[in-house]
Amino acid sequence: MDGLVSDFTAQPPSVHNPAHGRQAGMTEPATARPLVAISGLQVAFDGVPALRGIDLTVQRGEAVGLVGESGCGKSVTWLAALGLLGRTARITGSVTLAGEELLGVAPATLDRVRGGRIAMIFQDPATALNPVHKVGRQVAESLRLHRGMDHAAATAEARRLFDMVGIPDAARRLHAYPHEMSGGQNQRVMIAMALAGQPELLIADEPTTALDATIQAQILDLLRRLQAETGMALVLISHDLGVVADLCSRVGVMYAGRIVEQAPTDALFARPAHPYTQGLLGALPDMVGPRRRLSAIPGGIPEPWNLPPGCAFAPRCPAHTPACDLAEPASRTAGREHQAACLHLAPATVPA
């Protein structure tokens, strides 16, 4: 598979399609503004809040992790940003891609963004692929849609993408159906399909959760390599703190529809500031060292229609005081590029 990798690096700029104005990154400094900026994003389904004010930026080429437990809103954030939530969702706030607003724009505009400038892959590749079409045809379809290729060009490009994502015997595998391939290989097909639109941002929603440990390691390695080669930004959504630590330079921890802590990965794991993050890390069994009783977080995640007043984590929090119940705590600085939404940030974590 390595031979084709060099193939790709030999022609990187050609992957950009000028028709879509993708050269933006070249004409403006990368640091001028974030690739994606989400601010004050709120989502409610039938009046029940799912997201309660998300502020998050993704810089070009950066790998950001979003962790949290079921129902915390880590997937809804991106489904809302891409207009994939349907009519029952009430969405407010702002999501910009290179400065252009995405919320509330015409479907035709979004269609060029989705699968093009921003691609998304999901947990279960077997259900995301169409079982009655050959995988090569599914990738080629994406190439025709987003890059206007004809049949021959799309087939050749699909083959190149298969090689790039490490599918052995790519030419033959183009003609396979999803059920003829393993879960890991199907996830590679999904990634190839995502790359077909030459995305500036790839959103990977639990991409390895359904895979075995050794296959998960392969896919994480692949994502890391592709990110380095193509320079695309990556948002990795996962419940697994280890997976996020593996791939991302910055992590956001979500709880009950908010980002409660955001920090560079090393700082987050070395000096978690929010009691929820501390609780999550304490609840993970260790792989080495003495075995200790796990410090489980008591209670369960609050129902979105029955949120406690003030801080949503307060009823489970060991540092809980009456002040926590008065209002939702604002984000405070807990270190360099490190914010946490908690009234009781440990003094040691606040920079002098």
Added chain:
Amino acid sequence: MTEGVANLLELDGVSRVYGSRRGFLGASVAVRAVDQLSLSVAPGRTLGIVGESGCGKSTTGRLALGLETPSQGRVRFEGQPMPAVGSAAWRRLRARMQLVFQDPLGAMDRRLTIATQIAEPLAIHAIGDVSERRDRVAALLRDVGLRPDHAARHPHELSGGQRQRAVLARALATDPALLVCDEPVSALDVSIQAQVVNMLTDLQQARGIAMLFISHDLKVVRQVSHSVAVMYLGRIVEQGDPEAIFAQPAHPYSRALVSAIPVPGPRRIPRIVLTGDPPNPADRPTGCAFHPRCIAAVAVCRARTPELLPTPDGRMVACHIVHDSNRIAT
């Protein structure tokens, strides 16, 4: 503590072969889901079984319970051979050993209340009268950390963690000596997973239950197990003390598996990324089944299946390379 005590559960050279047809009219192929596997569980102890999908770990659990009949080999429970599935003796034995699955919602009847479901095994095995059963259900709910008012609820009214607690309460109703847990916490969120793992270890200490703990999650297995077996394609490739195996895995597959676990913080063992997919049990490589993906494989690995043999540090490993280097070292 359990030294010298007879084993509760013993599998001796057990194989399970399924017939599988390739295509609609294809010839039948023998698939060895479990291949000449031997293991034992002492009373009150936990044996963890780890491995990837298709390695035969769930089949091993079903063989242990007598839900599958071995094609070869013997399963013994409390020193006695496993009675035939469905026989009266087997039914009586089933009260002594229970199974907990990954998906608690699938394991429960959605139309029955939690209390009714927990009381069901008591009714099936004719344990106690109605009022005794009611008291016992209340005690079980308390033991697994559920409130009395949960008794009258239906499964969909509980959270995932609470459901798994209810499934455990039902499994404990007949006071079993052995619990086979097949991925019991894999579907739960991290914070809830820790609660259930703690509860399992507490219950084991309080009741002296033996456990066969099957999981793909090495961190959880290390947390609960007294001994651990790593399976690959139907066979145990390494077995022994979890501290030793997870800190310094000897078999090349265990090494890759341990190194693949993403951990927050610095990595102790450099990651070994295996090439290729886990092999198809219907198309088993010759010799050592792991050799096509093994970085250390030599000619003998393709020719001869390695036996599970003790190493000087007291674990069991099935690898030609490991035993050769030990022989040279001594």
